[in-house]
Every structure is written in C-alpha cells, then in structure tokens.
Amino acid sequence: MKAIIMAGGKGTRITSVASDVPKPMIQIEGKPVLEREIECLRDQGFRDLIITVSHLADTIINYFGDGSRFGVHIEYFKEETPLGNAGALLKMRDKLTSPFLLLNADSIFDINFNRFVGYHQKKGGLVTLFTHPNSHPYDSGVLIVDNNNAVEQWLTKEDERPQWYANRVNAGLHVINPAALDMSDIDVEMVGTEGADGKIIKVDLDRQILKPLCGSGKMFCYDSPEYVKDMGTPDRYETVCTDYSKGLVEAKNLNNKQKAVFLDRDGTINKHVGFLSNIDDFELLPGVPEAIREINEKGFLAIVVTNQPVIARGEATYKQLQEIHNKMETLLGLKGAYLDGIYFCPHHPHKGYEGEVPELKIECDCRKPKPGLILKAARDFNIDLSQSWIIGDGENDIRAGKAAGCKTTLIGVGNYEQDKTVESLEDFVKCI
Ligand SMILES: [Zn+2]
Numbered sequence: 412m413k414a415i416i417m418a419g420g421k422g423t424r425i426t427s428v429a430s431d432v433p434k435p436m437i438q439i440e441g442k443p444v445l446e447r448e449i450e451c452l453r454d455q456g457f458r459d460l461i462i463t464v465s466h467l468a469d470t471i472i473n474y475f476g477d478g479s480r481f482g483v484h485i486e487y488f489k490e491e492t493p494l495g496n497a498g499a500l501l502k503m504r505d506k507l508t509s510p511f512l513l514l515n516a517d518s519i520f521d522i523n524f525n526r527f528v529g530y531h532q533k534k535g536g537l538v539t540l541f542t543h544p545n546s547h548p549y550d551s552g553v554l555i556v557d558n559n560n561a562v563e564q565w566l567t568k569e570d571e572r573p574q575w576y577a578n579r580v581n582a583g584l585h586v587i588n589p590a591a592l593d594m595s596d597i598d599v600e601m602v603g604t605e606g607a608d609g610k611i612i613k614v615d616l617d618r619q620i621l622k623p624l625c626g627s628g629k630m631f632c633y634d635s636p637e638y639v640k641d642m643g644t645p646d647r648y649e650t651v652c653t654d655y656s657k658g659l660v661e662a663k664n665l666n667n668k669q670k671a672v673f674l675d676r677d678g679t680i681n682k683h684v685g686f687l688s689n690i691d692d693f694e695l696l697p698g699v700p701e702a703i704r705e706i707n708e709k710g711f712l713a714i715v716v717t718n719q720p721v722i723a724r725g726e727a728t729y730k731q732l733q734e735i736h737n738k739m740e741t742l743l744g745l746k747g748a749y750l751d752g753i754y755f756c757p758h759h760p761h762k763g764y765e766g767e768v769p770e771l772k773i774e775c776d777c778r779k780p781k782p783g784l785i786l787k788a789a790r791d792f793n794i795d796l797s798q799s800w801i802i803g804d805g806e807n808d809i810r811a812g813k814a815a816g817c818k819t820t821l822i823g824v825g826n827y828e829q830d831k832t833v834e835s836l837e838d839f840v841k842c843i
Contacts, residue, residue, distance in 0.1 A: 412457060412459075412509070412510060412511060412512060412528060413459045413460070413461060413507070413509075413511040413512070414452050414457045414459070414460050414461075414511065414512040414513075414514060415460070415461045415462075415463065415500070415511055415512065415513050415514070416435075416445070416448065416449075416460060416461070416462045416463070416514050416515075416516050417463050417496055417499075417513070417514070417515050417516055417517075418433070418434075418435040418445060418462050418463060418464050418471055418516035419463050419464055419465035419466060419468075419490055419493075419496070419499070432467070432470060433464075433466050433467040433468075433470055433471060434516065434517055434642075434643075435448075435471060435516035435517070436467075436470055436471060436474065437642070437648070439519065439651060439652055439655050440652070440655050440656065443474070444516065444519055444642070445462075445471065445475070445516050446474075446475075446481070447519065447521075448514065448516065448519075448520065449475070449478075449481055449483060450481070451520070451521050451522075451524075452483070452512075452524065453481065453482050453483050455523070455524045455525055455666075456525070457483075457512065457524060458478075458482065458483040458484060459483070459484055460478060460483050460484065460485045460486070461485070461486050461487070461488060461503070461506075462475070462485055462486075462487050462488070462516075463487075463488045463489075463490065463499040464487055464488070464489055464490070465489065465490035465491075465493060468487070468489050471487075472487055472489075488502070488503055490603075491603075492603045492611055493611060493613060494602055494603050494613055494614060495602075495613030495614040495615050495616075496614075496615065496616045497592075497614040497615060497616035497619065497620050498602045498603060498613055498614040500513070500592055500614075500616075500620075501592060501597065501599045501602060501614060502599065502602065502603075504589065504592055504593075504599070507589040507592070508589065509589070510528075510531065510586055510587065510588045510589070511586070511587060511589070512524065512527075512528070512584070512585070512586055512587075513584070513585040513586075513587050513616075514583075514584050514585075515583035515584065517583070517641060517642065517643055518582065518583055518584075518639055518640060518641045518642065519638070519639070519640055519642055519651050519655075519660065520582070520584060520637070520638060520639040520640075521637065521638050521660045521661050521663070521664045522541070522584070522635065522637040522638070522639065522664060522665070523637065523664055523665040523666045526635075526665055527539070527541060527584070527586060527633055527635070528586055530631075530633045531586035531631070531633070534560070534631045536561070536588075536628075536629045536630055536631045537587070537588045537590055537591040537594075537624065537629040537630060538585060538586070538587050538588070538591050538621060538624060538629065538630040538631070539585065539586045539630070539631045539632070539633050540554065540562070540581050540582075540584075540585055540621070540630065540631070540632050540633065541581075541582045541583075541584035541585065541633050541635060541639065542554055542579045542580060542581055542582060542632040542633060542634050542635070543579075543580060543582050543634065543635055543636060543637070543639060544578035544579065544580065544634075544636075544740070544744075544749035544750065544751065545578065545580045545749065546704070546707065546744075546747040546748070546749060547744075547747065548576075548578040548579075548580060548740075548741075548744040548749070549744055549745055550568050551568055551580045552565070552566055552567045552568050552570075552580065552581060553566050553572065553576055553577070553578070553579055553580060554566070554579045554580070554581060554632055555573075555576065555577070555579075556577075556579065556631075556632050557628075558729070558733075559628075559631075560631050560632050560633075560634070561628045561629070561630065561631055561632075562624070562625050562626075562630045562631065562632060563625060563626055564625055564626075565581075565617070565621070565622045565625050573737075574741070575690075575734060575737035575738040575740075575741045576737055576740070576741055577736070577737050577740050578740045578741075578743075578744045578749050578750070579632060579634065581617075582639040583639070583641070584639060585621075591620065591621075591624065591629075592620065594620075594623065594624070595619055595620055595623065597614055597619065602614055635665065636663060636665075636669075636712055636751040636752075636792065637663045637664055637665055638654070638659065638660045638661075638663040638664070640654070659710055662710060663710070665792060665793050666793070667793070668793055668794070668795040668798070669712055669792050669793055669794045669795065670710070670711050670712070670794070670795060670798040670799050671711055671712040671713075671714050671751075671788070671789075671792065671794045671799040671800075672706050672711045672712070672713055672714070672799065672800045672801075672802065672843070673714050673715075673716045673785055673788070673799065673800065673801040673802070673812065673817065674703075674713060674714065674715050674716070674750075674801075674802060674803070674836070675715075675716065675717060675779075675801070675802065675803030675804060675805070675808045676715050676717035676739075676755075677717065678803070678804035678805070678822070678823075679696075679802060679803050679804055679808075679822055679836060680695065680696065680699050680703075680715070680739065680836070681693050681694055681695055681696060681699075681739065682694045682695075682696055683804070686720070686721050686724070686726060687721065687735070688721045688726040688727040688731065690731070690734055690735050690738055693735050693738050693739065695739075695742050695743070696835070696836070697835075698835055698836065698837035699743075699748075699836055699837070700742070700743050700745075700746030700747070700748040701746065701748070701837065702748075702835075702836040702837045702839070702840045703743060703748035703749070703750070703836070704746065704747050704748040705840045706840060706843075707748060707749060709840075709843065711799075711800075711843070712751040712752070712792055712794065713748075713749070713750050713751050714750065714751055714752040714753075714754065714788050714792075715739075715750055715752070715753045715754065715755075716754050716755075716779065716784040716785055716788065716801070716811070717753075717754070717755045717756070717784075718755070718756045718778050718779050718807070719732055719755045719756065719757055720756075720757070720758065720759035720778075722757035722758075722768065722771060723757055723758050723759035723767060723768050723771035723772055724759060724764060724766070724767055724768075725764075725766035725767050725768050726766070729757070732755065732757075736753050739753075751792070752788055752791070752792065754777075754784040754785075754787060754788050755784070756775060756777040756778040756779070756783070756784060757771050758771050758772070758773055758775040758777065758778055759771065759772055759778075760772070760773065760774050760775075760778070779803075779807040779808060779810070779811040780806070780807040780808075780809075780810030780811045780814065781811060781814065782811050782812075782814040782815035784811070785801065785811060785812070785815040785817065786815055789815070796815050796816040796817050797816055797817075797818075799817045799818070800812075800817055800818045800819070800820060800839075800843065801815070801817045801818075801819055801820070802819075802820040802821075802822065802833075802836065802839050803820075803821070803822065804821070804822040804823050806825065806827045808821070809821055809827040809828070809829045810827065813828070818830045818831075819831070820832070820833055820839050821833070822834065822835060822836065822839070
C-alpha cells in the first residue's frame with residue numbers, strides 16, 4: 412500500500428523553535444520528524460511513499476532523495492502554487508489506483524499501521540479516519556458516530572455541539588480509497604489557477620473531500636489509544652520531545668504490550684446510586700478526573716469495565732447508556748482526563764421480570780466477576796494483564812481482576828484477597 416505524506420504546510424506557529432527549516436525537518440532527539448515517520452512506515456512494510464512538498468521543498472528533497480538511503484522509495488509532488496492540502500491528491504489521481512495511507516507530516520506518530528489498514532478493510536468503507544481521545548476535547552473538533560462507528564457528524568471546534576459527546580478527535584491520519592476523491596464536483600483543471608475572485612483555487616481535504624461523506628455510511632472512525640500529537644506550537648513541540656525522551660511515543664504503539672488500569676464505573680468513577688438509568692443521576696466522584704488524568708499521563712490505558720444490567724432489565728436502552736457514557740467522557744474531558752475504552756456487560760442472569768429484554772437474560776461470559784470484559788479489552792489493545800490493575804468498590808471487581816490475571820485494588824472495606832485497599836481512586840493513583 413502506498414503512503415502519501417503531506418509535508419507542504421508552512422508551520423508559521425512554530426517558527427520560534429526553528430525558523431529556517433520546514434516543519435517536517437524539525438528535529439526530535441536529533442532526528443527530523445519526517446525521518447521518524449518514514450522509519451515507522453518502513454519497519455511495518457510501507458516502503459512506497461509519495462511526499463507532497465511546497466514550502467522550502469528543496470531542504471526535504473535534498474535530505475531524503477529517492478529514499479534508498481532510508482530503505483524506501485520516495486516520489487515527490489511539488490506544488491508550485493499552493494493547492495490546499497488535498498489539491499495534490501486530485502492532481503495525481505491517476506497514480507492512485509488502490510487504497511492508500513494519507514498522513515500529515517505536522518504531527519508526530521508511532522502507530523500500528525497494519526492494524527489500522529486491517530480495520531479499514533474490515534469495515535469496507537471509502538475512508539477511515541484515525542481517531543483518539545485527547546486531553547482537551549472541549550476545544551478540539553469531535554466526530555459523532557453511529558453504533559457501527561460510521562461518521563454521522565463532523566463538528567469543528569467552532570460548531571455548536573451536543574451537551575454530552577464522546578471524546579473522539581480526528582488525528583489527521585487516514586486510509587482512503589481513491590474513489591472518495593471522485594465524489595466531489597471539484598474541477599481539477601481549475602485547482603491552482605486564479606478563480607473569479609482573484610484568489611488561487613485550493614482544495615481542503617476535511618471540508619471538501621471528507622466532510623461530505625458524513626452520514627453516507629462510507630466513512631468510519633478507527634479509535635485508537637496510540638500516540639499521535641500535533642507539534643504545531645512551541646509548547647506542543649516541547650511536550651512531544653519530553654514524551655519521546657521518556658519512551659512514551661513508541662510504548663503506545665499497539666505492536667507493543669500495553670499496561671492498563673481497568674476501572675469499575677458505579678462507585679469508582681461516579682456516585683453509587685443503585686441501578687443508574689437516569690442521566691441526571693450520573694455525577695463524578697470528587698478527585699476522579701484528576702486521578703484519571705494521572706493514569707493517562709503515566710502511560711496506562713484507562714479502560715472502564717462495568718456491569719450494566721439496566722439494559723437487560725429494560726430500564727435503559729443502549730442509546731440511553733451511550734448518552735450516560737457521553738456525559739462521563741464530557742465531564743472528564745473538561746478536566747483534561749480521558750478514557751481509552753468503555754466495555755460494558757448488558758446482560759443479567761435471572762429471568763422473569765416485567766419489562767426485561769429476554770435475549771439479554773442469559774448467563775454470559777462478560778458479567779463481572781467473570782473476566783470477559785477484561786479479556787476482550789486485553790485482546791483489542793494487546794494488554795499485558797500481569798502489568799495491569801483493576802480497581803473497583805466490590806467483590807465482583809476483585810474476582811474478575813484475579814480471574815484475568817490483573818493486580819487488584821478495592822475501594823472501601825472488605826477482604827477479597829485484593830492486593831491493595833484504598834479509600835478512593837485518587838489514593839490508588841498515588842501508588843502506581
Ligand atoms: Zn455479559
């Protein structure tokens with residue numbers, strides 16, 4: 412599969428870090444960002460690259476040449492006039508005969524590309540967006556998906572958004588089928604020429620190519636906890652350098668074993684109110700966002716595992732539960748904390764109640780104290796369970812954790828042979 416790297420951006424906000432080099436050539440630990448990206452692709456078998464260049468193009472071309480020095484083959488598409496970030500794609504449409512990766516050289520990433528591409532193939536859409544939760548969803552654009560992860564709405568940070576929304580942010584990495592480029596009515600011949608208003612006609616990828624696919628069922632989100640960060644400002648650049656030196660960037664690649672903190676929901680994250688089915692009853696416990704933020708910063712995945720028999724009992728629908736989880740993510744996001752996954756068991760074993768959903772009244776493998784939810788998350792995210800924790804306020808959490816092979820922490824009182832006992836999630840994060 413071909414990979415196209417968009418390296419034509421100007422990088423005006425980062426000129427205080429390095430004013431004479433194009434953004435993709437800015438060094439992190441002595442190596443240009445773009446070189447790190449190329450190595451990451453090469454090591455996973457992506458060796459056929461096209462780099463689109465404009466601003467200070469020669470610096471990039473002179474350094475990478477035909478790519479042979481780096482074990483890859485590189486072609487360049489040089490923009491003489493700025494075409495917008497998707498103009499080049501339309502201009503080289505003939506060369507694009509099969510799905511390709513489209514990556515942004517302005518961000519630093521280290522991800523499992525084959526897993527990403529595999530997901531795209533499984534979904535069978537025209538476009539797959541790499542999406543992730545971040546620590547500032549309130550001032551980021553967010554994507555709203557249906558229950559098949561197809562994009563329904565693409566909200567920019569300026570757009571009005573629902574009160575509660577999932578923390579799902581576009582990271583600027585894509586798998587694209589060339590047919591997606593043919594769906595707009597842009598006149599390719601005119602791109603790069605002067606329009607009627609005297610301005611050069613450009614093409615914007617997000618606005619003109621991708622956003623129109625919302626609601627078509629042909630564009631999907633690939634949710635991943637891997638490291639992708641924009642380094643467009645001096646502050647963000649600083650953060651990326653620190654993360655690199657700590658080994659965090661590579662560690663989060665899902666090719667590598669992950670460590671996780673599995674979090675029970677009711678009584679651990681939010682106030683225990685019995686069977687919670689009314690969204691107004693959902694309230695975070697004090698100190699929880701700060702604690703989850705620390706879990707995020709320490710390089711653990713934060714994954715909720717929760718029994719929600721309210722679904723089987725007919726007290727809440729999947730949609731209502733989703734809305735409650737959106738509220739949880741929104742409230743956490745406002746304090747800079749995020750979850751990497753939410754796994755719930757909708758089942759309940761005892762039949763014969765009014766209003767219940769009969770097909771969910773079963774003995775399943777996922778209801779804690781069974782370890783099914785944890786084991787599924789471990790498969791999905793390549794988690795080393797022996798390096799991971801479960802924390803919860805009940806015996807079921809401890810037993811599920813033990814059955815899965817995790818270290819265990821109980822909030823509150825009781826002896827279920829847990830490894831640790833604490834008073835709150837906040838107490839727990841101090842000791843990991
Ligand atoms: Zn279950």
